Amino acid sequence: MPLKEGDPVTIWIDIKRVYLVKLTKGKRLDTDKGFLTHDSIIGKEYGDTIKMSRGEALLLKPIPADIYTTFNRPSQVLYPKDVAYMIYISGIKPGDTIVEAGTGSGFLTISLAYAVGANGKIITYDIRQDMQDTAKFNASILNLIDRIEFKNKDIREGIDEKNVDAIFLDMPDPWNAVPRAYESLKSSSELIAFVPTVNQIEKTYLAMKNQGFIDVHAEELIMREYQVKENATRPKNIGVIHTGYIIRGRKSIKGTSL
Amino acid sequence: MPLKEGDPVTIWIDIKRVYLVKLTKGKRLDTDKGFLTHDSIIGKEYGDTIKMSRGEALLLKPIPADIYTTFNRPSQVLYPKDVAYMIYISGIKPGDTIVEAGTGSGFLTISLAYAVGANGKIITYDIRQDMQDTAKFNASILNLIDRIEFKNKDIREGIDEKNVDAIFLDMPDPWNAVPRAYESLKSSSELIAFVPTVNQIEKTYLAMKNQGFIDVHAEELIMREYQVKENATRPKNIGVIHTGYIIRGRKSIKGTSL
């Protein structure tokens, strides 16, 4: 299917030069490796290569992980490995309604919107309007804006939605949002928090336990990428060695000592 | 919504006693911590606790990760952390059509079926009929059998489907399936392989590079779970320290040197 105006495209030049754009007639992408016009992309297909002013680029169908590689991330600490695990372990599925705070630059928001499909809904809370503006712009590139409701509110003061399928917290003090999250969640559904420091693990975990969450876990993921060469394969020497900790549990109806 | 016959339930007694069942009148679950009848569960809700012959259990809405905890896994090496990352990074979404080999006990198969929703489709290849029978049984408990087509065939000899949205390989020699996978994939779509040994990383990665896959990565995830106690929080001492490596790339139309 040929690409047309409004389609999102991941323009891949090399591992360090990846650009996520929404095709717009008359626009031009400038990079330190040359430029190309959006018009030259229209009519091409995902998977095609395209000539730039110098060299060439590949046109890829965007996936949520491309957001991580290409977006403006003023507040980013979540990495694809974390978002992947949080989404999977939460048990969310197409059509679900999900609450999230804070919005940040929208990486998790957009990943959630992608996972729940056209019939799903993400309601995202953040007290910072500027962050939400960035996230809105990012979501609009991927044409996912219709699945997301932005609320410029403090989630610790209340969650308007009831009976939601999962709640994700990426904020400095998730423990202060735990009581409201419990009320708002469908029973048996998951609360998932992400925190960068060891001090926050304990506070979040114990707040969830005390609130009546069950099957509570605190976990961290360490990723290593390999540099593959014939007969000389090894992990890359330098890399991200820490992002944060994931704490998650499921809501039991009355609180149980289990 | 009250639970009724045919509904799947995760019966959670403690972290080591988790049972995934399909409610069937007249059936009984026996454990070393007491028993309960399916009939006593009917009419309860997800999130409720239930009295057992001794003690009590929690009734949870099953999520794919429960499969890992509870299923019979004769061939299992994939862990939730791996399945989570493979699904996320592949860019699959509700409604997609996906090919997978081998079926194994169905952990990845079922996780994929869950993620693509009611309009998606998983076609899973395995040369072992006994493994597929186990996987069918496991999928039927979760009522996901309609989204899965089982093929008792060798994927290295050909893939019937064309234009698929992603291909997942969990087999001893994924490099031998790479040429067929390339033909079968929609352009720009992902091939994701999982292998347990370091020797397989290089073979799979180079086969993908040579075939015309782009943005190829080899990665591993190490997970640590924390034991949280007030003022005495630390990672658990003993745990799974290795599962395998994930190799993934996207199909470029003609093969490019990028």
Place this chain on the structure above:
Amino acid sequence: MPLKEGDPVTIWIDIKRVYLVKLTKGKRLDTDKGFLTHDSIIGKEYGDTIKMSRGEALLLKPIPADIYTTFNRPSQVLYPKDVAYMIYISGIKPGDTIVEAGTGSGFLTISLAYAVGANGKIITYDIRQDMQDTAKFNASILNLIDRIEFKNKDIREGIDEKNVDAIFLDMPDPWNAVPRAYESLKSSSELIAFVPTVNQIEKTYLAMKNQGFIDVHAEELIMREYQVKENATRPKNIGVIHTGYIIRGRKSIKGTSL
């Protein structure tokens, strides 16, 4: 040089059956893989194999890491990787005088005594006499007892020795020993603490900073052992994934803000 009565020997049957003994006429070693007499070992050499009642064993010259494999370790959390790093990074050398607390089963004590040589000295504090008795027994097998002085005292209440070359703390509240350790250390020398929980990292680190230690670091080591087979090499699946954290710094003379 032929082995004689009183010599220490590591008897190695397989990776899980390693026994550290002091040769004593008339004694016998019984294992689930057969037995052998000490008398049959006398006259053999390190590196020789020896017939047991069934199968055979290897006679090895003991190294400190054998202590870890073979000793009775009622309180052990330190692993060879940790002891190795603590010793190396402390900058201790042959002939040094070192203070340690607590003694525990003596794994660190003996490793330190081995490293400082015949002209070195270890003074080890512990409030538990039973632990020190175990450690004494362990040290006597390796003929290192002359280099170690055992003090059944609480190190938090004072360190008799002055001008020592390094101090090692493996105790629940190392921060309470930091002021005494500072007084007792030669200037520029190292204090090294080992703690199992995340909560203890911060308390120990900040106590050292506040006391006038410089070049303070908190580090952890994760070890993976590989299972090597031709064309099928990979890390072992299950293993020790956490032992503890090492906090270390050097004494500056007056305390400096550096």
Place this chain on the structure above:
Amino acid sequence: MPLKEGDPVTIWIDIKRVYLVKLTKGKRLDTDKGFLTHDSIIGKEYGDTIKMSRGEALLLKPIPADIYTTFNRPSQVLYPKDVAYMIYISGIKPGDTIVEAGTGSGFLTISLAYAVGANGKIITYDIRQDMQDTAKFNASILNLIDRIEFKNKDIREGIDEKNVDAIFLDMPDPWNAVPRAYESLKSSSELIAFVPTVNQIEKTYLAMKNQGFIDVHAEELIMREYQVKENATRPKNIGVIHTGYIIRGRKSIKGTSL
């Protein structure tokens, strides 16, 4: 004891500005944070602070790990965590005689010379004269040159020394040095190799097994350093995530199937 000409000093300005020098009248150390003269250090003590042209520095008694921080390391892949474990696990002790190849910039050489004390001896082989010149210079700063013998020879073609207490290999093809190492080692003593790629693990391990080494292990160490702040402690985000693998075993006299 006041510092005098010829003494080695670690000049510590901050974590990124650490300089290892041998005090020489008339010399001056220039840094981007100011300068100081060696003459101003003479008469001071280890642990003292010293005024620089701007700000101040700390005078520390050098430890082997300072070599890592400060030396010119054109070929360095070994890190303190690796050197620490290799030395400890080898069972070397004061007075031992050790063979090593290659010399590289001398980081391992100097660490070994430090550990064996004034009565020990390191014989280090390298085919590159320029590397050995660098290592000689580095060793001279620490006044350890008398314990080290430099041989500009290929260790794969023969080891002159017999009955040595341990052999360390940090070279591209350690498997080719295994037969010579076996001949040269005292029985029961250790051969320890360090290699950066996964491919080298298997070749080295199997060569050692086939040669008659026993208790053979292949291990890797991953280190994480923590950034400690009150109530906000976490591992540093970016760091060294891979250095290499350590393969080690002990010589059995005739070769055994154990």
